[in-house]
Amino acid sequence: MKTSWKWPAAITTLTGLLFAGACTPNPTGNAPAGGAIPTDVMSVARERGLTPDDLYAAAKTYMPSGKHDDYVLFASGGHSGQVHVIGVPSMRLLKTIAVFTPEPWQGYGYGGGPSEVLKKGNMPSGKELTWGDTHHPNLSETKGSYDGRFLFINDKANARLAVIDLRDFETKQIIKNPNAISDHGGSFVTPNTEYVVEGPQYATPIGWEYSDIKNYKEKYRALLTFWKFDPLAGRINVAQSFQMELPPYFQDLADAGKGASDGLVFVNSFNTEMATGGIEKGEPPFEAGASKNDVDYLHIIDWRKAAQIAKSGPTRTVNGMKIIGLDTAVKEKLLYFTPEPKSPHGVDVTPSGESIVVGGKLDPHVTVYSTAKIRAAMAKGSQNKDPFGVPILSLDDTKEAQVELGLGPLHTVFDNQGYAYTSMFLDSAVARWTLGGADKGQHPEPDWTLVQKLPVHYNIGHIASIEGDTATPGQGYVVALNKWSTDRFLNLGPLLPQNFQLVDSARPGESMKVLYDSPIGVAEPHYAQLMRADRLKPYEVYPFVGFNPETGQKDPNAVLSPKDARIVRKGKVVEIFTPVIRSHFSPEHVTVNEGDTVIWHLTNIERTRDAIHGFCIGGYNINLSLEPGEHQTVTFKADQPGVFPFYCTEFCSALHLEMMGYFMVKPR
């Protein structure tokens, strides 16, 4: 035998190494003492130049084999159109969920049910969209806390919303907004996930019809969409959803009120200047024109009242969606503005709902608004109006506090100790500061005070803390979602990964520390939410054999047993029923005629965890993921004559390579 010498050689080498290891003299000669760091750990630390802080960070984040993370980070995958699921504190990427972009591992977009989900997100014209710019993942909530059931995410580029079911971590629904082409302040949920809010960004003519930019003030509008969520069906109910027309400012992030502010939705804006750009014509570019005013408007919307108006009040219907007009919104007192400093970015409601924090972006403060004051000012009304007649509540009437944090405050999350954490883009730091009022916690520092600024690397955008945007935040970790990584990782060319930095948010009175750098080499993530892992209750395998993940029911064409394998021919339509189990497909020979329509039903009849099979047909761009119990039907035209092997694409067993068959297409 040619290789027979290799094994003994390898074993000898290994034994030699082990022996050498055992004989290496102890560098310090000290035996590890009880409680102290063992000497060999110290020698590793010395060898690698690790500081005590590094060792602390390693001990905080290292996850021994088989142990599970306590928290799960759901992070936007940015323009990869996906969602990343990351374990915390290990910061290991556990899974990437395909949402707006075809993804072959999950069999997403290569035939079968997932292709149908993707297709629903195409433009009404039929134009195919195969990517998305995912921005803000939002977990479903019950009483203002995550319930671990669903995840929503918006596509800024195309104004779409996706629903992911956390029982199987698969995208179940993609909705193309019928009247908007750009969104940003999505996909925030109301406290019991009554509505998923999709806020607008760049104003366009409603229904994205053509209108010259000269008609910006008259024709261009923003639309705030309230998608009605049906938790039993696990889908958005489009018929019960509605939109509200807003002035053509560039609306930005949004958040739904909770607790004291339940019933309200807050939306930021910039470009209340209604700048229309045109740098090439000598006009001020957007970046300058949209940043001229000292203040923009925080939008305050009474969504409960708006839902009543949508049901029974005056609306108009465009492309099948009910729209509450801007004039109606003003008349019915659904919409109020209050000034916010200069092109702000994030708007975040505190755990109690008593305060709303707006990050200044171009202003060094966070401005804190009081819900009670806002409600009082709304009741009083205001004679000061914007050009569209929307009442502007005076800042003095709504403001609770302003805290100077430094340069570029963007987004704010909270903990259960009365601290707020704000991402500081220009300072490249996480600012920790104290809350007051109903959210005042255990902190020893005075209210509304900056406590610490921790440098992060670099250019932090969003920020996440443990359930830090809910009514019941935790304490312990903050994740800085840094846009630039510059020198943090090996140089792998000019396209650099983002850097998710795990921060120990520390107890009150102590200092925050950076614990771990996690490169995200997939697009440009935006928002993320960090949830307790024990809230998740996913399937281990699908609940029964023949489960159709798109319908949640037994598929009528499910192949439940090996005995049901068969080929049924009806003229030019060939139906194949294939049970899938280790390590064979049945039938293994499928012969059709060129031009036949092939309808292939495949059911993974396994009940064992991780007994996953794939099904691909070479040359036909088909690849399915068949998880235990899952049924998929793929329909295609046999338009290429020849012999095409089909095989299992998940390494399922010792005889995985043998799990194949031939798809034979007889030429015409």
Add this chain to the structure above:
Amino acid sequence: MSELKVVLADGSQRPLNDFFWPHLLLMLASLLLCLSVFLPFWSIKMNAPQFPDGLKAVLYIDRVEGHVQEIDGLNHYLGMPPLDEGGKLERKVSLGAVGLMSLLILGTLFVHNRWAGAMGVPALVFPWVFLADLQLILYRYGHSVDPESALGGAIKPFTPPVIGVGKIGQFITEASFGAGFYLSLAAAGCVLAGLWMHRRIYREVALARRRAGVP
């Protein structure tokens, strides 16, 4: 109660307890036997690196439970029949048979001659018949490896041990008896003791009758 006496045909007296105990034991035996059908008789746990929680087949008197589908799936590589094929007849008649045995035991309460002994025999031998049959099924099962199957050439015919640890491929098997089997053993013990006491007292009754000249 211990002072209560029964007057026999010839006027001699026996403590009531001499009647009470065999009746109690035999009724208990019948009850235990009935209960045993709800509990597992035997189980085999198969541990392998890729199954951190192991695979388990749990044998009840009338069915097999546990990771049957997975074990069948793995065994198909060896060309072995599904677990369901083993002891088909036994599983089909088992409930009826146990019911009959229980009734026969109860019958001995009313049959006061040597036939009572015969009626107790099935329950007495039942656990041992179960064991022997299980051994036979396991032997046949392990010897049904098909050399033409995918992995059949790599595994020699084997007999999984009825009790204790064995090894098949990458699996370490661990077989043990279940509560149902122990109940059936206890029932057999009760039958044995009960019938012995039964014979002792009813023999006295018969002798007393003979002495008194009662037919």
